Amino acid sequence: MTQSFTIRRPDDWHLHLRDGDMLRAVLPHSARDFARAIIMPNLVPPVVTGTQAAAYRDRIMAALPAGADFTPLMTLYLTEDTDPDDVARAHADGLIHAVKLYPAGATTNSASGVSNFDKVAPVLDRMAEIGLPLCTHGEVTDSEIDIFDREAVFIDRVLDPIRRAHPALRVIMEHITTADAADYVRSNDSGLAATITTHHLVINRNHILAGGIRPHYYCLPVAKRETHRLALRQAATSGDPRFFLGTDSAPHTDGAKLQPCGCAGCFTAPNTMSILAQVFEEDGALDKLEAFTSLNGPAFYGLPPNETRITLRHETPKHPTSIDTPDGPVTVFDPGFDLHWTT
Ligand SMILES: NC(=O)N[C@@H](CC(=O)O)C(=O)O
Numbered sequence: 533m534t535q536s537f538t539i540r541r542p543d544d545w546h547l548h549l550r551d552g553d554m555l556r557a558v559l560p561h562s563a564r565d566f567a568r569a570i571i572m573p574n575l576v577p578p579v580v581t582g583t584q585a586a587a588y589r590d591r592i593m594a595a596l597p598a599g600a601d602f603t604p605l606m607t608l609y610l611t612e613d614t615d616p617d618d619v620a621r622a623h624a625d626g627l628i629h630a631v632k633l634y635p636a637g638a639t640t641n642s643a644s645g646v647s648n649f650d651k652v653a654p655v656l657d658r659m660a661e662i663g664l665p666l667c668t669h670g671e672v673t674d675s676e677i678d679i680f681d682r683e684a685v686f687i688d689r690v691l692d693p694i695r696r697a698h699p700a701l702r703v704i705m706e707h708i709t710t711a712d713a714a715d716y717v718r719s720n721d722s723g724l725a726a727t728i729t730t731h732h733l734v735i736n737r738n739h740i741l742a743g744g745i746r747p748h749y750y751c752l753p754v755a756k757r758e759t760h761r762l763a764l765r766q767a768a769t770s771g772d773p774r775f776f777l778g779t780d781s782a783p784h785t786d787g788a789k790l791q792p793c794g795c796a797g798c799f800t801a802p803n804t805m806s807i808l809a810q811v812f813e814e815d816g817a818l819d820k821l822e823a824f825t826s827l828n829g830p831a832f833y834g835l836p837p838n839e840t841r842i843t844l845r846h847e848t849p850k851h852p853t854s855i856d857t858p859d860g861p862v863t864v865f866d867p868g869f870d871l872h873w874t875t
């Protein structure tokens with residue numbers, strides 16, 4: 533039995549840090565295990581301009597615990613009014629590493645997202661030209677499309693047309709939840725990748741709905757049936773460089789989750805590495821964990837992998853079940869099994 537192993541320090545290629553008190557409460561949990569993270573821009577109001585992204589980066593740096601070694605990689609929230617020159621400037625300054633597409637209304641704080649994709653064509657052209665990737669929340673929002681089909685329909689109706697119209701644009705499908713998305717990524721040799729979350733490797737839709745409704749397992753895109761979870765496990769543990777970790781750790785207070793209409797999001801920053809080590813171990817793929825958490829992401833983003841390392845020890849971790857914030861407690865994702873790897 534392996535008692536410990538060491539890998540390059542991981543990065544999180546999809547993270548919600550929020551702002552203010554919540555930022556200060558959750559940031560230490562990411563900074564402990566992760567060296568860098570792609571910071572999602574869906575604040576209220578969203579991070580739309582380079583100036584706003586620089587100010588948000590400063591607030592994140594100011595909230596870091598003393599001695600932490602963590603670099604936020606900023607993104608801009610794509611709107612129909614986004615200025616291609618502003619995007620290009622923020623990229624040239626080394627400030628932003630991606631632009632995020634939210635179809636209008638698809639998820640938490642996405643009201644300013646895109647409805648008319650023709651309007652963003654000039655921005656996408658410029659991004660393709662300068663090599664700046666597009667991150668997508670890949671769900672259509674049409675009310676007549678079943679929520680469990682929204683990712684697959686997005687690929688056909690939105691993503692594939694965008695990629696045909698902008699063949700040089702590099703795209704990351706965020707938080708994929710279906711075999712359809714994994715297959716679509718694998719059907720392309722270059723320019724397309726996907727992030728996979730911790731929770732989508734662990735839960736299927738039964739965990740949310742069978743035997744009582746479990747709001748802490750509700751996130752978007754919503755977890756699908758078991759065959760899809762298994763397809764995600766296969767993709768994540770395969771070592772295929774097109775798949776890498778984006779936790780989508782998305783904290784909401786219990787007060788906001790436990791409502792007649794509760795918020796979407798799972799808070800996985802504290803225990804992600806413990807959970808992933810166990811998932812990869814279970815699938816006989818511990819030797820592929822480093823590729824998923826620490827190598828494939830930087831390679832796609834054109835960044836060097838981290839030089840520092842973390843060691844995982846075979847020992848019961850001491851993760852909190854919830855963290856306190858001035859706005860109320862935030863429940864940590866419960867994988868439903870006892871963890872035995874600790875960082
Ligand atoms: N994943 C979620 O369920 N929620 C995210 C938004 C998102 O990533 O879609 C959030 O900001 O809360």
Ligand SMILES: [Zn+2]
Nearest residue numbers: 639669752753
């Ligand atoms: Zn999303």
Ligand SMILES: [Zn+2]
Nearest residue numbers: 548572780782
């Ligand atoms: Zn997210």
